[in-house]
Amino acid sequence: MNQFKNILILFVVVTTLMTITACSGPEGNYTGKEYMPDMGHSVAYEANVYNYYYLNTWDAESVKTLKELSNPRLPVTGTIPRGYAGTSHSDNNNSIYVPVNGSVPYYFTNTDAERDRAMKEIIDNPFPITAAGLAEGKELYNIMCGICHGEKGDGNGWLVDETNLNAKYPAVPANFLQDTFYNSSNGRYYHAIMHGKGVMGGYSDKISYEERWQVIHYIHSLQAKEKKLAYSEEENTYTSSTADVPGASIPKMAKHEDGHGHDGESHGEEGHEHDHDVEGHEDGHGHGDNDHGGDSGNGH
Numbered sequence: 001m002n003q004f005k006n007i008l009i010l011f012v013v014v015t016t017l018m019t020i021t022a023c024s025g026p027e028g029n030y031t032g033k034e035y036m037p038d039m040g041h042s043v044a045y046e047a048n049v050y051n052y053y054y055l056n057t058w059d060a061e062s063v064k065t066l067k068e069l070s071n072p073r074l075p076v077t078g079t080i081p082r083g084y085a086g087t088s089h090s091d092n093n094n095s096i097y098v099p100v101n102g103s104v105p106y107y108f109t110n111t112d113a114e115r116d117r118a119m120k121e122i123i124d125n126p127f128p129i130t131a132a133g134l135a136e137g138k139e140l141y142n143i144m145c146g147i148c149h150g151e152k153g154d155g156n157g158w159l160v161d162e163t164n165l166n167a168k169y170p171a172v173p174a175n176f177l178q179d180t181f182y183n184s185s186n187g188r189y190y191h192a193i194m195h196g197k198g199v200m201g202g203y204s205d206k207i208s209y210e211e212r213w214q215v216i217h218y219i220h221s222l223q224a225k226e227k228k229l230a231y232s233e234e235e236n237t238y239t240s241s242t243a244d245v246p247g248a249s250i251p252k253m254a255k256h257e258d259g260h261g262h263d264g265e266s267h268g269e270e271g272h273e274h275d276h277d278v279e280g281h282e283d284g285h286g287h288g289d290n291d292h293g294g295d296s297g298n299g300h
Contacts, residue, residue, distance in 0.1 A: 040087050110195040122187030137217050143201060144207060145215065155172065182223050
């Protein structure tokens with residue numbers, strides 16, 4: 001009986017001591033002790049921190065370094081940044097156009113079958129023809145494309161020009177002034193920009209979504225110039241479809257006051273004007289099609 005009593009007393013004493021010491025309070029720089037601290041503190045990796053901290057030492061024997069594990073990771077394939085979307089100009093009266101750029105999903109893979117599908121399905125250029133866009137497209141074309149395809153788009157770039165004694169290019173670049181390219185859809189050009197063609201590499205990582213389409217606009221302007229047709233912000237006689245819409249032809253919605261009126265009606269007393277241009281809303285709210293683009297020619 002006495003032995004049982006002694007065991008009971010020992011148990012009570014041990015339990016009391018464990019309770020007192022397990023959750024001691026903080027003092028000064030001492031944060032105290034906690035029961036099951038992993039429930040209250042994350043043991044996840046700290047981004048951009050190259051040394052272990054006291055709550056995360058369990059993977060010290062990992063085959064990967066902490067630097068590799070804690071660096072920011074690439075987004076999952078197909079991730080679309082907030083506010084980024086493609087647009088279409090097939091319905092000029094009801095669509096809302098938002099300035100877009102950068103990462104837009106492209107669902108056509110780098111195969112001949114997918115290239116043909118892109119040429120059939122990608123028709124409209126989501127950006128209207130504008131003077132600023134053509135100027136940007138010209139600059140990018142001369143930097144990225146002109147070295148092979150020529151500044152005139154005739155396939156006589158510096159790398160193949162007979163006046164260049166060092167020209168040793170293994171393939172003849174595409175001549176965009178040929179009828180086969182004149183009659184091609186926008187998808188042909190966009191697909192080649194995305195994936196390349198022949199010895200030409202892809203440019204999806206070098207020029208952004210909008211820049212690709214401005215380059216295509218500029219290529220069309222070179223073709224129009226060769227055929228003595230108009231391709232500008234004011235007029236387009238180069239194509240008869242809605243694929244390339246002059247910016248000046250896009251109807252502007254009527255101005256209205258206080259930002260809440262419709263069809264030009266005036267509401268409110270403060271008189272704040274909001275010019276709703278169909279070409280783009282600065283606030284980034286809009287709806288659009290996913291990016292489907294096309295191929296820059298089979299000359300490479």
